[in-house]
């Protein structure tokens with residue numbers, strides 16, 4: 090971050106005081122106005138609900154140009170990473186800043202692979218849940234519980250413990266996700282297999298049963314890898330900011346990631362992939378796409394077209410482009426080229442992209458629009474979609490958490506408020522209250 094000496098913003102207040110605020114430039118992207126000292130100097134806070142104009146940190150990890158529809162991880166385009174890397178390569182990049190060479194890659198693969206098993210006692214934890222619990226509810230609980238099992242990697246002041254915790258999280262979250270799924274089915278948990286790649290192993294833990302051999306389809310394993318890559322990180326979104334805020338108090342990494350999972354669950358964020366499939370199912374039942382588009386446009390109707398719109402992208406989400414292409418490949422591989430749900434998704438996309446409401450508000454399909462269609466074709470139930478998002482995003486959360494801990498400017502996150510409640514008043518005893 091560089092301070093642009095020629096660029097000082099001037100703020101004048103109605104009381105006649107004015108303040109000079111430094112402007113900083115990043116590598117690319119909009120400059121930022123520093124307001125760190127504004128309160129102590131001027132006795133004023135800034136007000137920005139939803140943080141639409143607020144940069145909460147500096148970061149080297151991910152860059153989004155929302156107007157152009159560009160997403161970069163450590164400077165590399167998401168399309169290039171999705172086409173040429175496997176998930177652990179991208180995970181290494183996010184965590185370490187550079188793509189690994191062959192030696193570094195195999196050492197990293199080996200490191201993650203040897204952390205995939207969970208403490209056997211953790212399996213008992215699942216018995217406390219109802220079988221029909223939502224898998225995201227189970228994830229919040231069990232991932233948070235990791236801090237009760239791995240005491241040797243919860244000291245955030247020790248870089249070696251932070252590294253082990255990071256590897257453990259990337260390695261164990263898929264195992265826990267698969268256990269959550271198996272628990273919901275009443276099937277036995279499937280142990281990880283270290284001879285498989287990250288995505289192959291995940292499919293194996295999700296879909297194999299002890300009674301018969303499970304053959305991993307290479308097209309599906311590749312698609313799984315792409316889906317994981319496309320969700321790996323996305324700058325300071327709600328769940329990542331949650332992880333950073335939780336971590337800013339010094340909480341241990343397992344607790345922070347569990348907080349991120351909770352934030353991801355909401356339908357405006359990671360829960361949208363599940364919501365898209367429910368929406369497409371409902372449209373299929375009624376057979377009226379136009380009715381849903383009309384509802385989405387009605388300002389008096391809270392319904393939104395799920396999988397459309399984004400806080401940052403005011404252009405096509407580049408992840409959605411790769412996702413749509415992957416949907417084609419997967420549907421072909423599983424013999425569902427004429428899948429009605431995919432046809433319907435394409436029809437809905439076309440109608441929305443030609444509609445003045447969506448054009449004027451710059452609402453384009455986002456990553457979640459097609460991911461549900463692919464995941465459903467691969468055999469995943471919709472209740473597990475957001476869990477897959479959490480598996481993929483764990484590395485992004487971990488990278489951002491590490492960056493925050495290592496940032497010398499890091500302090501506990503503590504936003505302020507515009508108080509609109511009652512001013513001080515006299516207490517009234519319960520006998521005298523009307």
Ligand code: CMC
Nearest residue numbers: 356357358359361385393394395396397398399400450455
């Ligand atoms: N359908 C209909 N109208 C919409 C939609 C939509 N999907 N999204 C935004 N709008 C309208 C909204 O009503 C508002 O209109 P107006 O200006 O007349 O009040 C305008 O567009 C701006 O919307 P906003 O709510 O101020 O925008 P936001 O940046 O606060 O919200 C969003 C972004 C993603 C929450 C929102 O677009 C949305 O709810 N989309 C559907 C849920 C979804 O697909 N979420 C996944 C996001 S991508 C995955 C991830 O990274 O988590």
